[in-house]
Every structure is written in structure tokens, then in C-alpha cells.
Amino acid sequence: MLRTLLALALAAAPAVTVARAAGELRFTLRSDPKTFNPLLVEEEPSETIRYLTGGVLIRLNRYTQELEGELASKWKVSENGRRIDFELRRNLQFSDGTPFTCEDVAFTVRQLMDPALHSPTGDAFRSAPGEVETKCTGPASAMARFPGPVAALAAQFDQVAVLSAHSAHKEAAVLGPFVVADYKPGSYVLLRRNPNYWKRDANGRQLPYLDSIRLEIQQNRELELLRFRRGELDIVNRLDPEMYDRLSKDLPHSVVDAGPSLDMELVFFNQVSSAPLPDYKRRWFRSTEFRRAISEAIHRDDLVRIVYRGHARPAVGPVSAANHFWLNAALKPPVYEPSGTLARLQRDGFHRAGDSLVDRDGHKVEFSMISNAGNKLHERMLALIQQDLAKLGIQLNVVTLDFPSLIERISRSFNYESVLMALTNVGLDPNDQMNIWLSSAANHQWNPNQKAPETPWEAEIDKLMQAQTASQDANKRKGYFDKVQQIVSEQAPMIFLVNPDALSAVSANLKNVTPALLHPQIFWNAERLSVGTGLVSQK
């Protein structure tokens, strides 16, 4: 109600004309960045700043999904994924003029792997206990040897911004296209072009084209949209479908639907042995037939059509269609067929008793599904799932909780029955999902931290994931991970519902935009973006 009022109020709000600096790109961050140290980045605002300011050795091209040399002109992975050698570009400088050398690479890797730092980026390299060995192997070459094989080792360096070993400015000295010039907490972060940025365009002009980027700290999405309409912002990232449709009516050329993103919406049941659940409910949740029946009972096309207004795709499994290489193309989304679903449930001892579904012991099938409060997409999905399950005689009780309470229930107290939540994938490689699929992992969310796999299929997934991480042959790894996707599809420990599309809005003032599926979808090529100048007023 409040949101609707806000939207109405803002739609009728008077226009203002805003002066802005020429060559300045503006968009928003949802909150203050927690850190400017690129090694400690863990949330989106900090990640955005790292992406725009940090120079990396190897970059994953968000558009082609191929790795490209940045500070490293060449690299070679060896010793079964333990060692990587870089050949570095010469005569580069940090933003403060400090020369870039191989010592900076060695310094960065050592800092990254410092156990006391607890860097999420560093943890991705920590496949075995032990210390990293890193050193200069020549005037413009460096190597790093990790204690164990790291799958997709080169790709992991996309997240590692190189620090200066010698600069007095520490992490403020950067090798990326922009440098942090000003930060007013709660208001904005101002980035200015790095005068020492090494890249040039085809005509030899130094990049970036932009003079500055102003990142406004703005939590209120409706205000963000209003400011975009007024021309005060150039980009709106992660539009929700309703906003997208509203904007597409007024400014049809400004909206971008780049297709299904890596993100996914999913449901899982609590299968934790020690969870405070009645035994009969634990039996339901541990039954493959029950989980698959629930999966098949949810009409994904309705979720796409009604909740996402067509801006999503029914999910096939743990890999989105956006992930071109790793998707198991043989898998199809579960077919919605209530009669077949009931037959599946009957095979597992469930039957109809009047309007209700009961199990073989006569317990009425009723369970709760928790989700995060305030997420209107989740609230609408829950309503549709509730209707779908009611057709089978299952009573679904919807409970929305604030996020800390939800996390507490699914990761500490295990006091829940089922949950609907979003999974944000940060990378393309299956190695990024290790902590989800290994039965011993904390993010094996339906039954985490198992001492030994509790089911044969989880043991099989463990083996396959270990095999794929140990191999350096991409095709072999794909074979292993295809099998993992197939097992997940058959066992349905997580019921994948939809992959929302990557929706954004881009001002007509912004040039050289090539929207990509991967984050950051619009400004992934920030050094090549340019904007119009002067006073802007669109309304």
C-alpha cells in the first residue's frame, strides 16, 4: 500500500532541472560501501567501486564471457591448477604515479591469502590448507603457487584488484579507470578518471572517456526512478519488473531487458536431522517423490507471467541459461501437471481425504514457507505457490520474516519447514557453487555441515564436485557438472523456480552501452562509456 502511494506520489512530482558536470556519469548505490579495500569486498556497493577503480590481471569480459588479459598480457596455469604465471604489461603506473611492478602482484596475492584477513575473494583460492608461494620471476613477470588446485584459477583473478606494494596511499592508489575522489557518507561517492590509466582506444585516445562517476547513495527505488526520469541519473540497475514496465510506457527506448540473469528464485525444504520438526514432516521433506511433486505442482509459467510480467524464464536447475558453457542443455523445466503430480504423491503413500491431502499415517499435509518480508516479488510468488499447492489439497502457510530472522532460522536454529529465497550467483564457474553442493559445506542449505553424506545422491554429488574441481580439462569438468545438475533435477533438494531477467534503464545521453547478462550489466565497459553534457531535464 505504502509502496503504491509512493509510486503515485512520485509519478505526480514536479520536475526539476539539475545542473551537472560535463562528462559525469551518475547512478546509485543502494547503501554506503562497507569498505574501500578491494580485498575485503563482500557486498554490492563495495564491489561496484572495486570494479570501477581496481585494476585486475585478468578480466572476464561480461559480454563475451571470455577471459581477457588486463594488467597481465599473458598467463599460464600449470601444476594441475595450483600455479599461475603472469606476464605483465610494462611501464604502467598506479593512479598516484607509483610504478606497477611484479612486486605489486606478489604483495597483492600475499595480502589476499592472509588467513587473518578473512577475505571472501581470498577464500575462493583456499582449496587446501597451507601457504601461498608468490614471487617475481622476471622484471615483468610473476607467479603464484597455491596450496591446492584451484578450479578456474585464472577466472578467479577477475575479482582481485592489484594493490601497490610501495605506494604511501595504500589501497587508494589504483590501476583501474577511476579513482575515489570524494566520499560523503550517506550521500555519494565521487570517482574521477585515473590520469594514469593505461588503456587507449583504437585511435590512441586515453581512456576512460568519462571525467567522473557520481554514485549517489539511494535506498529508495521509487526516488531513484524519479531521478532517472528527471535526467539526474543515467543508469538504473536491477529494475524490478513492475518498474521496468512503468518506465517502458513513458521512455520505451530507455529500458533494457538483457535476458535471464544468473540469479534464481528457489524453494527448499528443511532436511536437517536435528531440526525441531515432527518426524512425519521430516519424512515428507526427505522424500524425493514429495519434493519432486511440489516442484511439479508449481506453475512456473504463471510465476513468469504474473509475478515477473514476462521478464523471467522458468528455471531448469542450478545453472541459468545465461551461463552459456556450464548449462546442461539436456535438462528441461519440470512440466506442470497436477494430475501427474498427485499420482507421484500417491506412490509415496499420500492420498486425498476430502479437500485435503494426507500422508499414509493420516497426517494432513500442511507446512509453512518462510520468505523475506518486504520483497513484493516473493510475496506474490508465495500467493501463487499457495494456490497451486491448494489444488493438490496441501495447505501452505506463508510467513514473512525480516532478513536476519530468516537467516537465523535457515542457518542457525533450523526452525523452519520450507523457504523461498533468491540465490545470487557471483560467477559462472561451478567452483563458485562448491559451498552449496558439498554435503559438508555450510551453504548446503537444506541440510548443511554433514559429517558424512546422509544420502547416496549427496555422496555422488560430493564426488562429482571434487572431481570437477580437481580437473583442468574444461570439457571433463563440464561432464561432471552436467551430472550434478541432472542429480539435482532428479532429487530436487532445491526447487528452482525462475531466473529473473537482467532489467535496467539507460539514459539516451549515455553512449557506447552494450548491456551484458553478467553483473555489472550496463557499466561493465565503464572506461568506454561517455555521456552528453550540460543541463538535463526530461520531464
Add this chain to the structure above:
Amino acid sequence: MFSLAGHSRRAGRGAAQSVATLQGRAAPIALVLRHLRRILLTVLLGGLLGATLVRLGPGFGVDERDLDQRLGTESRAAIRSEHAADNNIALFYLRYLSGLVRGDLGFSKSLNRPVAELLKERLPLTLVSLAYGVLGGLGIGFALALVTVMWRAPASDVLTAILSGLCLAVPAAVIALVFLWMGAPGRWAIALVVFPHVYRYAKNLLVSTYQLPHVLAARAKGLSSLRVLFAHVVLPAAPQLAALAGISVSLAFGASIPIEVISDTPGVGQLAWRAALDRDLPLLVNITILVALLTLVVNTLADLALAARRPAE
């Protein structure tokens, strides 16, 4: 002009009498000290109760990073141990108080910043908003109460009652939306939240004071209505009206939370909202103490003014 001069003369006399009375009383300093002791105890107790409520609330001590797939076992354990340090609320509070003595307000884990820095950045904005809101609310409320009492016309009574009732019934968030729509600063929305409370209290006070014998006598003697109002109604009621300021401050701060969130104003209200969502114990305790302190100080000033005035009446 005449009545204003009369008012200022009376006010001056009143103040002089009050000072004389305070000086003449056995323990005016003891009164102040008693109030200070009360403030200190209430603030400390309020901080402890606030901390206990947060500690016992669902979701305390969990971290969104628990769901970060990239984190290894050791990093996860380190995050949990960070939060475990706050599990014992008595120890937390003792640590907090000992830090407070040294000027250390603690560290916000959710925002990764020292609390003192966060408050220093955001407090001025909120204090200005509160000042606008409280003074605006007091001004509007008192002015409307005066209009109602002076005119004694049913129409003005009904109109002001509808206006104040509307502002009382409409949530602060909706008032903020209207201000957003008008492009008006959110700080004035706070005034609209505060004014109905002031209006009702001030109106009742003025009506009852008008019925006091000395007012009736003054009117019977033929004093002008303005002189009766300012010299014999408003002046005696001033301390009780001042007492409204304390309540208004806490009301205004409560309203500033949704208003700052909706208008994306980087003040303490927005900070309180974030802190509550993130179960950020040090931040919430400091904000609780700050609001309690602000409210109590204003209340105490009003009490002292009342105490100083009382013997003169």
C-alpha cells in the same frame, strides 16, 4: 504593543522572582543534581533495556555473510565469533560503558564504521530537522489552539480539530510521501506529526486556564482580551507548555525514522532504521541513549522552569 510591553514587564518580573526564589530556596543545586542523577540513571537503564531487547530479539547475532558461498570455514567461524562477543548482554554493556567513559562509542559491524563517526556525520542533519519539526509543531499547535480559544467559533474549533485529527491519524510515512510529492523538505513533515499533540494539550490547558478565577476577575475588570490572554493565561501556563517540548522531541525523533527513510535523508533516523534491520547492537544502544538523553534533558529543563515558576503563582 501595550500588552506585549506588559507581558515583557511581567515576564521580567516573573523571571526575577524565580531567580530570587531559586536563590532563596535551601537547595536549588540539589534539585538540579537530583534531576541529573535521574537523567543518568534513566539513560543507563534505558540503554541496558534497549540492548537487552535487541539481544533477545529474533535474528540477533546472525550475519548476512552466513549465506556468502565464497566464504570458507575459518572465515565463517571468525564472523560468528565476532558476534558471539556480544551474546552476554551484561558483559557487552559493561564493555560499552567503559568505552563510553573513554569516549569510545563502539563499532558498527553492519556499516563497518566507528559509531562515533556515524553519529557525528548524521547527527547535525537530524538535529536541524528535529529543531524545525519541534519548533514548527509547537508553533502550529499553539497558534491553532490560540485561534480556537480566542475565537470560540464552532467553525474554527471543528476545522482545527479535523486538521489535527487528520495529522494524528495519518502515519508519518504517508505525511512524508505527501511532502515528497510537493517537493517540500521532509523536516516540515515532522512538524505536522508533532503539532496535533501540542494542539490538543495546549487547547485544553488554555481553556482550563481561561476558567481560573483570576482570569475571570481580569476580564470582569475590563482588561483587553490580548492582555488577558498573554498576561493571565499564556504566562502562567508557559511552564506546562514548555513541558510539551520534551514529549515533542521524542515524538519528532520517532517520526524522523520513516521520514528520513522515505526521503533518503542521511540522518540518525535513517541510521536507526538500518541499525534495527541489521540488529546492530552498539549502534542501537547509542541511538537509544541519545534519544533518551535528548528527551530527558528537554523534559528536565521544562521541569526546572515549572519548579522555578511555582512559588510565584
